[in-house]
Amino acid sequence: MSxxxxxxxxxxxxxxxxxxxxxxxxxxxxxxxxxxxxxxxLVAVVAxxxxxxxxxxxxxxxxNASASEWQSEVASEITIQVKPVAGRNLDRDAQAAADAVRxxxxxxEVQPYSKEQSAQLLEPWLGTGxxxxxxxxxxxxxxxxTPGTVLDIIGLRGRVAQAAPGASVDGHRAWxxxxxxxxxxxxxxxxxxxALVIVATIISVSFATRGAMAANKPIVxxxxxxxxxxxxxxxxxxxxxxxxGLQGGVIGGGIAMLMFGFSESVASWFSGTAVGDQFxxxxxxxxxxxxxxxxxxxxxxxxxxxxxxxxxRTLFAxxxxxx
Amino acid sequence: xxxxxxxxxxxxxxxxxxxxxxxxxxxxxFQFLTGPSGAGxxxxxxxxxxxxxxxxxxxxxxxxxxxxxxxxxxxDLRKRIGIVLQDFRLLDHMTTYENVALPFRxxxxxxxxxxxxxxxxxxxxxxGERMDALPPILSGxxxxxxxxxxxxxxxxxxxxxxxPTGNVDPTLGRRLLRLFxxxxxxxxxxxxxxxxxxxxxxxDARRMVLHQGRLHMYE
Numbered sequence: 001m002s003x004x005x006x007x008x009x010x011x012x013x014x015x016x017x018x019x020x021x022x023x024x025x026x027x028x029x030x031x032x033x034x035x036x037x038x039x040x041x042l043v044a045v046v047a048x049x050x051x052x053x054x055x056x057x058x059x060x061x062x063x064n065a066s067a068s069e070w071q072s073e074v075a076s077e078i079t080i081q082v083k084p085v086a087g088r089n090l091d092r093d094a095q096a097a098a099d100a101v102r103x104x105x106x107x108x109e110v111q112p113y114s115k116e117q118s119a120q121l122l123e124p125w126l127g128t129g130x131x132x133x134x135x136x137x138x139x140x141x142x143x144x145x146t147p148g149t150v151l152d153i154i155g156l157r158g159r160v161a162q163a164a165p166g167a168s169v170d171g172h173r174a175w176x177x178x179x180x181x182x183x184x185x186x187x188x189x190x191x192x193x194x195a196l197v198i199v200a201t202i203i204s205v206s207f208a209t210r211g212a213m214a215a216n217k218p219i220v221x222x223x224x225x226x227x228x229x230x231x232x233x234x235x236x237x238x239x240x241x242x243x244x245g246l247q248g249g250v251i252g253g254g255i256a257m258l259m260f261g262f263s264e265s266v267a268s269w270f271s272g273t274a275v276g277d278q279f280x281x282x283x284x285x286x287x288x289x290x291x292x293x294x295x296x297x298x299x300x301x302x303x304x305x306x307x308x309x310x311x312x313r314t315l316f317a318x319x320x321x322x323x
Numbered sequence: 324x325x326x327x328x329x330x331x332x333x334x335x336x337x338x339x340x341x342x343x344x345x346x347x348x349x350x351x352x353f354q355f356l357t358g359p360s361g362a363g364x365x366x367x368x369x370x371x372x373x374x375x376x377x378x379x380x381x382x383x384x385x386x387x388x389x390x391x392x393x394x395x396x397x398x399d400l401r402k403r404i405g406i407v408l409q410d411f412r413l414l415d416h417m418t419t420y421e422n423v424a425l426p427f428r429x430x431x432x433x434x435x436x437x438x439x440x441x442x443x444x445x446x447x448x449x450x451g452e453r454m455d456a457l458p459p460i461l462s463g464x465x466x467x468x469x470x471x472x473x474x475x476x477x478x479x480x481x482x483x484x485x486x487p488t489g490n491v492d493p494t495l496g497r498r499l500l501r502l503f504x505x506x507x508x509x510x511x512x513x514x515x516x517x518x519x520x521x522x523x524x525x526x527d528a529r530r531m532v533l534h535q536g537r538l539h540m541y542e
Contacts, residue, residue, distance in 0.1 A: 027424060027434055033416045222412050226426040227402030229395050
């Protein structure tokens, strides 16, 4: 059936009474007024959630980077311990073990610790003026492995044992494995916290959307009366929630990024001090790489998108209930 | 245009308030719907506006069985129906002009294409000076005229009005009736629910009388 409005002229003829069109009369108001949506509370919730998610992700990235650094450092080093054996010369055994290690393919540097160097290593615990002749202290040889090389530890152990019966080789494999599993546990915990933050965000946004729809039910009903479909109505609300989600994401993500930047500055102020050095040994440089900041920014956008998607889903569900 | 066959309506588990309704509303027809308070006039209008579904029977609107329609299709059908409710249902944050222009906005039309039409209609219903006023500061009669203007602005094929002259003086009541008659002459089927005998006596039209849930037609 064709529309009558398309076939007819003006509904009424005002003749000479036709008014001048006033300049003010035009569509200026949004169909859904933003003031009627509990915006500030929702922005705060999304900002807090984004902040927590960013701190979690940032911490995971930092720990992951530090752990990788430790692992590569530890994995690129092996330690040979030569214990004193009755009837054998410890210096000669240490020299023989060092020579055996030097002959191993993949070893770039061998540093045997002399009697004096070993005494220095023990100074913090045993004090100065120590005579190693009175104690059965083993000698230590530290060797560096070419990065990326898979060292034949078993072969090396055999050769070293042949050269010096009291020597043992430690490839730090157990330590590396433990560190790897600890890092994986931290990453998994981070993902778990992120998942919880996202679920909490979805729940908060759904409640906020329901509240906004309830507060604006008269508008929804009038829009139904004038023939607006659910998609039209949902889009009017959706714009508000997308904007609120973006605001919250930018605030929360921005504060988190500033915090990481500030922490980096604090770490650099303390560098060179005893505390700073201990901290750096534990957590590395405590600085996020540029890719880390990009990840945090992308995460803020994802949380804004989740906010919008959750509100859209709730909007359609609520419109079904209202109708 | 509208066909009801054995239509009944009840709210929840309550008694049936509309029973065995059988009638047709032809295109371009004009009728008054009347009856005592509580007879079900508003419920019948809501059935016609598709904001209620019958508990039994067949409702056919614009050639379509409404029980088979999806939600989006119902929204499309509503664009062909104008409704004036007793409580006006104007949006308080919008000016009178914006309220009346709302159906065009929902249709996605460019404002320049309807602005003159909206202003002319507001002038016609005596709201030319109140175009920029918000509904909370309008009188009851002004609100009613704004609601009527909103219902007729898109020239619907079917106009439903619930007590449209209830809050206006007799002179304006006559003027509004003239608007409905003009609209009817331009092709809109009109159903006016009213108690106002004087209003009904001013125009010779079919009367639909609801009594104890049943409908009686007087041609």
